[in-house]
Amino acid sequence: MRGCVIHGAGDLRVDELPEPVAGPGQAVVAVRYGGVCGSDLHYWRHGGVGDFLLREPMVLGHEIVGTVHSYGAGADGPAAGTPVAVHPATPCARCPECLDGRAHVCRDTRYLGSAARMPHVQGGFASRVAVPAAQLRALPEGLALRRAALAEPLSVALHAVRRAGPVLDRHVLVTGAGPIGCLVVAALRAAGAAAVTVTDLLPRALRFASAAGATTLVRADDPADPGRPDEVDVAIEASGSAGGLDTCLHSIRRGGVVVQLGMLPPGRSPFAGNLVVSREIELRGALRFDTEFDEAIALLGREASFDALVSAVVPVERAGEAFALAQDRGQSCKVLLDFGT
Known part of the structure; x- marks a missing residue:
């Protein structure tokens, strides 16, 4: 299985990774597209984002869409093969912010592709990824995965x-x-x-x-x-x-x-x-988001004009080229990695 892994500043590789297995409450998603975000670029160029520095190799990516592959014990959701977007945050549900309805500023959240904690939270730039099943969102009929990849940003x-x-x-x-x-x-x-x-x-x-x-x-x-x-x-x-x-x-x-x-x-x-x-x-x-994820998917389903903001789709095998293109704002807007699954 292919994954886009950052090993240090300037050291981006497409590595072979083990196939994920869905644990209790989890789902495995076959990833089709992953959007290259500014934080991914920071990890690539500088080996960190702000105070969050790489201390081990990490799969990048938190803007991912694909199809449901399988579920672990006690998990359910959209049927296998259903196109889905993945909400990238797993808040703790215990801290004062979560209890106050502000899960997006949770002090102990887990976010796909983040070095904020050790061990790092591995991201979604891989052919398949295991995530909490509750974070899957089925796409409305007619919303293509390519446009749906804009749901997180x-x-x-x-x-x-x-x-x-x-x-x-x-x-x-x-x-x-x-x-x-x-x-x-x-x-x-x-x-x-x-x-x-x-x-x-x-x-x-x-x-x-x-x-x-x-x-x-x-x-x-x-x-x-x-x-x-x-x-x-x-x-x-x-x-x-x-x-x-x-x-x-x-x-x-x-x-x-x-x-x-x-x-x-x-x-x-x-x-x-x-x-x-x-x-x-x-x-x-303004930090990240919470319930706006569902609003974003609905809006993308109604508006075809968003397609113009996807400036390039690059196969994962050419991840270095995709990151260089995403870095060049004079040429690109949103660049997607294509995992071809």
Whole structure:
């Protein structure tokens, strides 16, 4: 069985792995597609994500779809052969956050393809993977696996929009037109935003944002760009840069909401904190998602426009090529690995 395994910074291999066996309460999924995420790229380039450093080889990947293969003892769910998406989080269900209905910030969660704990939680970039059966979601009829592979990152975008509060008929700024930023645009339009302005440094990235439904595109490195708004109602920072956050804080109206979605670099990040006080801006964080996963699958089933955001599908045997392509934001949006099962 093939698996996409990171052994250290710059050391990505397609290894032969043992076939998984479904334990009690588990299901084995035959994976068809896996989306390459920014965290996968960080493990590949730097050997870690923030403070989470690789200490052993780890199968990457948490954006996976496929078909049900088999179940372990005491487990049930969609019938064998059913197309499914896999929710990647296994919260503890015991901590104060879980008991408060905020499982997405569980302090002891297990997340596919994460080095946050030791031993690491192995990911889903493999021909078959064993996961808790409760994390399977059957796809609606007509939703192809290729588009369904966007369910996990779209869930992240939907959660960020939810954190922003009401966006109906409002003007929203999104800084960063990477895959997540573009999906935020799509989520905003689905939620009824009247206008969505997107900033980025790269023309190709902005074209993907336009395909997602952006109404105005702005070059982030051009202060004289005529599309740059004087004021917006809501801002979502999706670039993961201090500059993007600064743009949001300077663009938001008094009393407005800024959502920090992009993960900022480790350490201290300077930002215009005085504006938070003088304009009474609400600065909110957004981490992962919970129930939005089911909403994402339903939305993908209704909207064919998401297909334009899948920029490449690469066989797993050429995983290195897929990661290099995903890293090149001037050429790609969402890159999928194809496990061909």
